[in-house]
Structures are given as C-alpha cells and as structure tokens.
Amino acid sequence: MGELHTWAGVLLGVLLFAVFWTGSLSVFDKEIDRWMMPSTRLHWDDSMQRPSLDRDIRPLLEQRAANAPVWTIILPLERTPFLTLTYGSEESRKSSRDLFHPITLEPLAKPLTLGASGFIYPFHHNLTLRYKNIGAWLVGIAGMAMLCLLVSGVVIHRKLFSEFFTLRLHRAFGRSTLDVHNVAGVALLPFHLLITLSGLIVAFAIYYPDAPQHTYREQVQSGVSAERAFLGEALGRIRLRAAKQPGELAPLEPMVTKAEQYWGPGSVYLLRVNNPKDANGNVLLRRTSHSSVTKDIDNFRFANVSGEVMGRFQASATVNTWNFIAGLHYIQFRHDALRWLYFLGGLGGCVVIATGLFFWTQARRKKQQRHGHLGVSLLDALSVAGVCGVILATLAFLLANRWLPMQEQLFGLGRARVEILSFYAVWLVASVHAVWRVMQDPRLGYLHAWREQCTAIALLAVLAVLANWLTTGDHLLATLRSGNGPVAGTDLCLLAAAALALLAAHKLRRRVPQEETLEVAHV
C-alpha cells in the first residue's frame, strides 16, 4: 500500500494538481466569466419580469437563424444574468451563440473569450484534448489514482486520528510539510473521496461505453444501438429526425406555462426547439436545479406544430441516485456558503497534492544525489512546473483576457484562441524555467525555482486586478460598493493568492541559507 501511495502520487501528482486546481476554479466558473466578459456584468434576480418568448425572443431567433435545425433559448439566471440564444447550422454541428441584455434585449458585445466556463472547466474534465477522449481518459486515470491514494493513505497512516491534531509549522521544513499534508489529507478525506468518485461516475459513458451491451441485447439485435437505447430510457435523450415537410412553430409561452404548472413558477430555464420549421419537430423544456442538490434532468416535450404535450420524462429513483451524485459534483444548486466550501475543499486538495510531492522529493533528494541520480531533480522541476506553472498559466490567461485588444482576429487567430495560447505558452516558460533552475544548481535550484515562481504568481495576480480596473473602470472598491459579487470576489481571490504566494516566497527565501548550512554540515 505504501508503494501504491508513493508511486501513484509521484507519477500522477502533477496531473492531479492541474485537475484539482481547474476544478476548484470551475466552482466559480460563471463568476470568473463575469470578470472576463465585462459586457455581461449585469444584474438579474428571479423577481424580475423575464422577456416574452413569443413577442420578444422568437423574432430574434427568426432574424438570426430562421433555417437553423436547432434553437436553444437559455433564460436569464442569477449567475448568468443575460439571455443566451444558440443555433446550429445545417453545415456544421457547432452552434453559434449570442448574448442579450435580459431586460432591453439589446445584443451584448461579443465576449471574444471562452471564459472560465469555456476553457478552465473543459480543461478540468478533458484537458482540452478531445480527440478520442484522450484527455478525459487521462483525467479518469488520475481520478482513479486519487481514489487509490486516498484509501492507501488511510492504510499507511495508521495514526490517522493523532495526525489530524498534529500540525507543527515551526518544526523542520520536511516535518511541517508532512504535517500539512497529513492534516489537510485527513480533514478533507471525505470531501476528496466524494468529489473524486462523483467525478468519475458522472463520466460513465466515456469510461464504460460497452456497459449496456448485454442488457440491451434484444435492441441491438433489432438494429438499435445499445447506448442510444439506454440513454433514451434512462436519461430521456431522444433524437428526432426531420420530416422534411414545412411546419409552423406553435406559441412557446403556453408550453412554459403548462410545464411550470407541474414544476413551479419560474422553474423553466431552457427551451430547445428541434426542427423549428419542420412538421416533425419538438420543443424540449428543462428546469433549473437551483433548489436541490440533485441535478434535474426531467423534461417536457411538446410537438412543435400543435403545441401538444408529446411526453414528460421523469428520472427513476436509480437514475436520480446518479443525478444526486452528479449534482454533488456539478454544484448547480443555489447556496453561496456551500460553494465557497467546495472551493476551499478543492484548494485543500491542491495543498495535499503539492505538499505530498514536495515531501517526497525532499525525503529522497540527499540519498539519490549521493548516487548521482537525476530522478529527484527532474521530479523537482516537474513539481514546480506542475504546481506553480499551472497557476501562472491561469493568471496569464486572465491577463491576456484583459490586455489583448478587443478584436475578433489577432495575429491571424481568434482572440479566444490567443488567450488559450497565452495559457500554454506561460506554462511552457514556467516549465523551462524550473528545469533550468534545477539543472543549474541540483542542490538548491529547486528552492530558487519555487521562490521565483511564487513571486511571479504574486506579481501576475496583482497585475490582473490592476488590468481589470484599467480596462473596465471596475476597481475593487467600486465593485464592493455596487455589490458586484462575482467581479469583487474574483479580484479579492487574486489579491489573496498574491499575498499567499508572497508569504510562500518569503518562507522559501529564509529556507535557502538553512539548506546551505545543512549541506555544509553534511560535507
């Protein structure tokens, strides 16, 4: 078990850190989106009158995408305070998306960014490597390794209860690092077990694609895909083929009224119109999951031409167990305090992983260097690049968002793409820096690398706050005064990150002479 804990942690620690870091940020992805998309810094609460679907919203769809095979209307919500319309085209499955002011319905300036929900969140679950789900598989392997680490950690730390109360920050560096690793690991063990297992379970279709084959054998023999049959029955996902006959879409407002008779007023947040101009189309209505932990996948389906109810999908008790697990992971319920606890729990996971890596390399450095092995030095560089590097990359992503000119094309690429390139470029530079520092001085280079990258984190975080102020005029005092929670919260977190990084850099600076003294004593 000890070997399993060590090697799973060492080999997958860096990937796990990136997944936990981006997962923690994804808890507030919509709030970071408001920071990154100034045109969407609006206010909406449920007591406000939402726009009329037939009078106000439908003409917008007719103007923009009269022939699109799918229209999606996402009504304004507290965390996404604008109207979103998306429409696919016959040629491409990729939808285009427009945002509108929730009251005036004026089109909002294009954000020209993917934001946190379009980049950081996908990175969390697929590392943005979508080809054959390679990224999702890597994240899945890291997730299963995390589960093994948690269980094997409990087994190898026999004095689990006493370790929970043992935090000696003033003792030797290695000892205090291990104490932080143990205390955070034990205190957050239930949360980490829950979030990791739920993260795997929500992506079942990727990890166990053949699961329905035996059970749906009869359907397979009659030519229906087992996966399609299962998704239709369990999750209510049904595909509809166009009849290629013209049809006129019935009014949408009565459909919403009918659904809300069952679900409660104001509960519908999404309408998807499949084949809006075809005789064989439908309108699918979904409701919010704000008032419960369980992710709500129930839907109402109406015939697009007659407006009659075609069906109502209600998840079974078993599927709702999965929805509950998914809801625990996706955190779509409305509860700010709980959201902050998730965020802190995620960051706690980052601390456990980073201190685990740091302790391992510390403990093995002297032994391996005596034998002239480069393994620990390389792992040192990898740890710095994996921990500080991904934080620096995230800050570069935010800074690029604020500093790049608001033009659709930059350097021959889309602006959103340039932001993402900034993320990877800074991560690469941080990695090169870490390797260079460690190779330059195999004994103490790792401390210099950690310290310099921590200082860089502090600098970039403060610059990001300043950039937000200079480019939007929304400085921290103004956003705090106006109650703009998402922007003020993001700025405050950036400043807190800067303070913590400076503190870490300061502690590391004090550590270098101590290490040098120890080295001299050993010689």
Add this chain to the structure above:
Amino acid sequence: MHLRDVIQPAATASHVVGLCALAYFASAQLVGLSGLLAWWAGMSQGDAVMLALMLGFIYLLLLLLWGFSRERRRNAWLLLGGLSLIAWVTPLLLQGQA
C-alpha cells in the same frame, strides 16, 4: 550500469500498467454482468445499467487496491485474470441459455 538496473524497473512498470489494464477489464466485465443480473432480478433495463455503471468504479477501486496489496505478483495476475474470464464468459453463457 547493470542489466538488472534496466530490467527491474521495466518489469515493475509493465506489472503496474498491465495490472491496471487487467483490473479495468475485469471491472468492465463485472459492470456488464451486474447490469444483466440486476435486469433479470426485476429492474428496468435503464436502471439496471445505471446501477451497474455506478458500481463499476467501486469494483475498479477495490480490484486495484486488492491487486496491488498482493505480496506475490503472480497471484494478483492469476486471480484478476480468472475473475475477468468468469465475468466475461458468464453473461455469454447466461444469454446463450435464455
């Protein structure tokens, strides 16, 4: 550098990767079997598969922990391999009879 210095880590890496793959294969077969048994026990097809899918990750975790806690590598391979074979063949036999 001795040849042993290369062979030993390579053997360990092969054991780790191979055992992980075998544990995953065994868990995938157990998911299929569990779904089938749950359906035959009276659940709807969708519920049976969903239940089996949720259990799949628990199976995998247990198999990995069990496999890597064996003192003898050969035992881990033999027992996980045997379990995979049984879980793979059983649904085929059961469906063949049905």
